[in-house]
Amino acid sequence: MMKILIKDIFKKLGIQVKKFSGSDIGRRILLMKKNDINKIIDIGANIGQYALEVRRDGFKGGIVSFEPLAEAFSKLKDYAKNDKNWQVYNCALGNEDGHTFINVAGNSVSSSINNMQDTHLKAAPDSAYTGKEEISINKLDTVFGNFYSEDDRIMLKIDTQGFEKNIIDGAEKFLEKVILLQLEMSLIPLYENEMLFTDMIEYLKQRNFQIVSLENGFFNSQSGQLFQVDGIFINKNNYSSLR
DSSP: OHHHHHHHHHHHTTOOOOOOTTSHHHHHHHHHHHTTOOEEEEESOTTTHHHHHHHHTTOOSEEEEEOOOHHHHHHHHHHHTTOTTEEEEOOEEESSSEEEEEEEETTSTTOBSSOBOHHHHHHOGGGOEEEEEEEEEEEHHHHGGGTOOTTOOEEEEEOOTTOHHHHHHTOHHHHTTEEEEEEEEESSOOBTTOOOHHHHHHHHHTTTEEEEEEEEOOBOTTTOOBOEEEEEEEETTOOGGGO
């Protein structure tokens, strides 16, 4: 029943379901299996696309999703309600505890606490901001005790439209518990104050994370220029996937 539901949701979202052998997703699944990942922390969940994808590909462990936007969270909560291993939280994560404002994008997925650059807007006009929404925000180091257990082998996924560094800055203690880290990175500036690809790789290297895989992301459909990639990093204290 769950497989049928997931396929139906992806069809409505306009996402084509394909076998993952040999693909970007295939490498990700292999890395997860090789490192015995049993819990995913999904930051910037939107309506749950990433969680539904990993469920479709056979992941049966725990998922903890964070989404600050009220409308997206309502759909996320609805999708997660019949999955006993899927927790959802209606807040943003960053380098502070309190409240802030998020820019709401017309396409929802491009919403960000940071302001959008013209390059992004010209490539995806439907991503234009339509308003602001007040949201709660927490540091991962403040909240991880609510869902973390000592036997967890964590994969941390962050997709927050230029706000990734802020989240890592607020997760110094939690990063020590992370085995794999999947992170969206821009090759050119798309949001104000974001850390770009090469700087992020060096920043994470200083925190003991080595890049092991790349997945293509947002690109300009008119020019073919790639704007964003997802990097997967491994905590260098764990070398099981590199042996």
